[in-house]
Amino acid sequence: MKHLVSILDLNNKDVNKIFSIAKHFEEVLERRVKKVPALIGKTLALLFIEPSTRTKTSFELAARRLSCDTISLSVSTSSLKKGETLEDTARTLSSMKVDCAVVRHPHEGAAKKLASLNLFPVINGGDGKGEHPTQALLDAYTALKKLKSLNGKKVSIIGDVLHSRVARSGIELWHRLGAKVTLVGPPTLLPRHLPEYVDVSYRLDEVMKNSDILYFLRIQRERLGGECLAGIEDYRDLYALTKDRLKNLRRDVVIMHPGPVNRGIELDPEVIYDERSIIEEQVFEGLSIRMAVLTLLLSEKGGFHEIPA
Amino acid sequence: MKYLLKKGTVVCPITCKESELDVLIDNGMIVRVEKGISDKKALALDASQCIVMPGFIDLHAHLREPGEEEKETLYTGAKAALAGGFVRVVCMPNTEPPLSTSFLIKAVAQSDASSLFCRVLPTGSLSKNREGKEIAELNLMAKAGAVAFSDDGSSIQSAGLMRSLMLYSLTTKKPLFLHEEDVNLSPQTCIHEGKASFVTGVEGTPSSAEAVMIARDILLAEETGARVHFQHLSSKESITLLRNAKKKGIQVTAEVTPHHLVLTEDETVSLNPLFKVNPPLRSTEDRNALEEALVEGVIDVIATDHAPHTKEEKTREFELAPPGIAGLETALPLLYTYFVEKKIIDLRRLVEVFSINPAKVLGKKVFAIREGERAELTVINTAESRKVNPEKFFSKSKLSPFQGFELYGWPEYVFVEGELRFLKGDFPLEERRSKGVD
Amino acid sequence: MKKVILDADAIRRSLVRIAHEILEKNKGASDLYVIGIWTRGYFLGRRLANKIKEIEGIDVPVGSIDVTFHRDDIEIRGLKEAGRSEIPTLVDEKTVVLVDDVLYTGRTVRAALDALIGYGRPKKVQFAVLIDRGHRELPVRADYVGKNIPTSKEEEIKVLIEEVDGKDEVVLIKGEKK
Numbered sequence: 020m021k022h023l024v025s026i027l028d029l030n031n032k033d034v035n036k037i038f039s040i041a042k043h044f045e046e047v048l049e050r051r052v053k054k055v056p057a058l059i060g061k062t063l064a065l066l067f068i069e070p071s072t073r074t075k076t077s078f079e080l081a082a083r084r085l086s087c088d089t090i091s092l093s094v095s096t097s098s099l100k101k102g103e104t105l106e107d108t109a110r111t112l113s114s115m116k117v118d119c120a121v122v123r124h125p126h127e128g129a130a131k132k133l134a135s136l137n138l139f140p141v142i143n144g145g146d147g148k149g150e151h152p153t154q155a156l157l158d159a160y161t162a163l164k165k166l167k168s169l170n171g172k173k174v175s176i177i178g179d180v181l182h183s184r185v186a187r188s189g190i191e192l193w194h195r196l197g198a199k200v201t202l203v204g205p206p207t208l209l210p211r212h213l214p215e216y217v218d219v220s221y222r223l224d225e226v227m228k229n230s231d232i233l234y235f236l237r238i239q240r241e242r243l244g245g246e247c248l249a250g251i252e253d254y255r256d257l258y259a260l261t262k263d264r265l266k267n268l269r270r271d272v273v274i275m276h277p278g279p280v281n282r283g284i285e286l287d288p289e290v291i292y293d294e295r296s297i298i299e300e301q302v303f304e305g306l307s308i309r310m311a312v313l314t315l316l317l318s319e320k321g322g323f324h325e326i327p328a
Numbered sequence: 329m330k331y332l333l334k335k336g337t338v339v340c341p342i343t344c345k346e347s348e349l350d351v352l353i354d355n356g357m358i359v360r361v362e363k364g365i366s367d368k369k370a371l372a373l374d375a376s377q378c379i380v381m382p383g384f385i386d387l388h389a390h391l392r393e394p395g396e397e398e399k400e401t402l403y404t405g406a407k408a409a410l411a412g413g414f415v416r417v418v419c420m421p422n423t424e425p426p427l428s429t430s431f432l433i434k435a436v437a438q439s440d441a442s443s444l445f446c447r448v449l450p451t452g453s454l455s456k457n458r459e460g461k462e463i464a465e466l467n468l469m470a471k472a473g474a475v476a477f478s479d480d481g482s483s484i485q486s487a488g489l490m491r492s493l494m495l496y497s498l499t500t501k502k503p504l505f506l507h508e509e510d511v512n513l514s515p516q517t518c519i520h521e522g523k524a525s526f527v528t529g530v531e532g533t534p535s536s537a538e539a540v541m542i543a544r545d546i547l548l549a550e551e552t553g554a555r556v557h558f559q560h561l562s563s564k565e566s567i568t569l570l571r572n573a574k575k576k577g578i579q580v581t582a583e584v585t586p587h588h589l590v591l592t593e594d595e596t597v598s599l600n601p602l603f604k605v606n607p608p609l610r611s612t613e614d615r616n617a618l619e620e621a622l623v624e625g626v627i628d629v630i631a632t633d634h635a636p637h638t639k640e641e642k643t644r645e646f647e648l649a650p651p652g653i654a655g656l657e658t659a660l661p662l663l664y665t666y667f668v669e670k671k672i673i674d675l676r677r678l679v680e681v682f683s684i685n686p687a688k689v690l691g692k693k694v695f696a697i698r699e700g701e702r703a704e705l706t707v708i709n710t711a712e713s714r715k716v717n718p719e720k721f722f723s724k725s726k727l728s729p730f731q732g733f734e735l736y737g738w739p740e741y742v743f744v745e746g747e748l749r750f751l752k753g754d755f756p757l758e759e760r761r762s763k764g765v766d
Numbered sequence: 767m768k769k770v771i772l773d774a775d776a777i778r779r780s781l782v783r784i785a786h787e788i789l790e791k792n793k794g795a796s797d798l799y800v801i802g803i804w805t806r807g808y809f810l811g812r813r814l815a816n817k818i819k820e821i822e823g824i825d826v827p828v829g830s831i832d833v834t835f836h837r838d839d840i841e842i843r844g845l846k847e848a849g850r851s852e853i854p855t856l857v858d859e860k861t862v863v864l865v866d867d868v869l870y871t872g873r874t875v876r877a878a879l880d881a882l883i884g885y886g887r888p889k890k891v892q893f894a895v896l897i898d899r900g901h902r903e904l905p906v907r908a909d910y911v912g913k914n915i916p917t918s919k920e921e922e923i924k925v926l927i928e929e930v931d932g933k934d935e936v937v938l939i940k941g942e943k944k
Binding site: 043044046047052053055056057059085314 | 880
């Protein structure tokens, strides 16, 4: 049995396969009946131990488009403070003959723990500051569709990289697809001891002209004051894509954001609907990528890596 | 306007000059530096008993505006700094309210006094409102004109916040000026723990209160790569730490004040509040270590820590009087008389610690005396001595622990931004303005 | 053991006949819509549309449909690369002729019917195949058949076509008994 816990679970062949299947599902999503029976009779459990609207909705809809049943488990965080109870929940689900689970959890490593039980395929829907592999896949795929190739393209990831599971999965995937990654943010919110292939900048203005993709991360409001940041105004002056910066932006740049956007913090409202923004496309591809991942995990004997010719 | 400085001893480590030369200044620029210049259109200034040096910079002064204008204002502070021979003065943000927003920084940076006297360069607070809890808007303040960041007067107690501040400061490339004092070790009495505390019975501040924070911040500076400058070092332990850090190649710099170089705890035994400073005047051994570090180059900068107070406050009981002394107008003669005259340091070193190194700490272009440079000059008279008379200070604070000291090396002429702004006790620009000529 | 059942000429003749039958049954080519099942069904469908044009002078729209995600046996067969689904115009109120190379168990055409519903509501759906080899597992039959070839389950029918395989040929491969 195979899982999607980390982007490292996928080799390049897997990534290409996910992308090619996603392309097919894009077409399905444009049909009058936006549904195929590929996973009829299967059940996907949505195990969200941390609030999430986007990812959960996206997975749920993706499953339904594949005729896969879904069940949502609302488990309060308090009852799942210990690893054993998470395992108990998983075993209960397994007894109920659930075929696959998406896990969102506030603690890093939760999805891996669940996967290690090998009860059913586990998809990491975001674990603490750890990873968010399907987000990385959909981001890369959306950008790839727009730019045709990512080889040699310059991707700047802007914001609170330190606390971002999206960035952690993304850095690896962007790099693997041939893009050059630069992390942009206050040094208080950038990871230290980075791999050599990652560049760092402390000012958005330094990288704007040279970036093909500007990927903005969501900044947690609670971090704006305190020991990491110096308030909204200072942050915006350094890192926000404001109306003014938008005026000086390259015509062919691509603007991305994993959502939900903090309007008026990392992006001005004008930016979201700018023609260079592909934020809405990201949401759309979220569905097709998650449909592809579910199909691969649930329909294949052996899942990834062991795809019959 | 043309000026001709005649027969001064020109000391400029940048151009390697140290000889009797004339300097011709035209339209603010140095146009010739050589022997025997004559130019009848130029206003001749006799410098035959003078030393002509690149303009001096004070990295550490409290100008009290806004909020405590009864102690000092930007106007009187900039004037006192100019009279003390300085062309630039960096003012600390412990005002009321503190210089913690870009708005206030801009107000200070654009002060009118800067165009009449010594140019005032503001420092923004490191932590928001100097509360030691959150990061202040360093980037916006830097854009508004802050040249450095400091919580001077207090010390960042949390190592976590200090590390964050160092990291965040990298967005601005500006240095952090650190007042180092662990409040868990310091009773903040401004009495050295040693002879002074023993004799007076006042609880003393041990040298370790400073040194442990220096040690911590050397480690953090090394880790983060931030530009750290230690303010007013007072103890031999701190010097040892600094010396080792520099040997290791860690990018830290440090300043020492004239009063810590000249005075010791012996002066505080009498509990005369005029000698109350923070950090406290320490032992003779400490003073000797500071002097040695000054000679050796471990100390980079002399800074005044000019901290004016009203007579009412400063003449209360030692315990109740605020720490700090007005130092802008005595720093240069003190250093000249006690160190250059006594041949402990030479003139080139004097220029280094007062002009070249402060400019480097700020990351600014150093001043030099050569053709094509704008005139930023500090010219001192070394032939005539004068007694320190605080009543004649241009600072609002008319008090000094050096009252009655007979000193050499008083400023004679000072050129700021190409203009002759100080001329033997007169302020030509101020006079012109008051006469309505501009 | 390989045996050629149809050569290029035989395939061409079969397609011409099927084209005539389609026109006859539907009384002309108006409202016709040829949809081939990806891959070989699509190319055979294109050829049929060309024949119809030759006979009637009418352009019949051609689409392709991929049934990968409509199959009921993904787990057994494994997931291959999905093909192309392209239905260029509306199928509503059209007479759709589904085209495939081989009719065997009937599972593919069932999946194709299922997929087709996703694009609209055709007036009628008919089914054309080049080879019907028997062994139905579902109650379906073809409206137009190129050639009926009784086979055993151990045997394999291979349809090669120019556009995909470089030549036109139908071969029967006798497998060993399992």
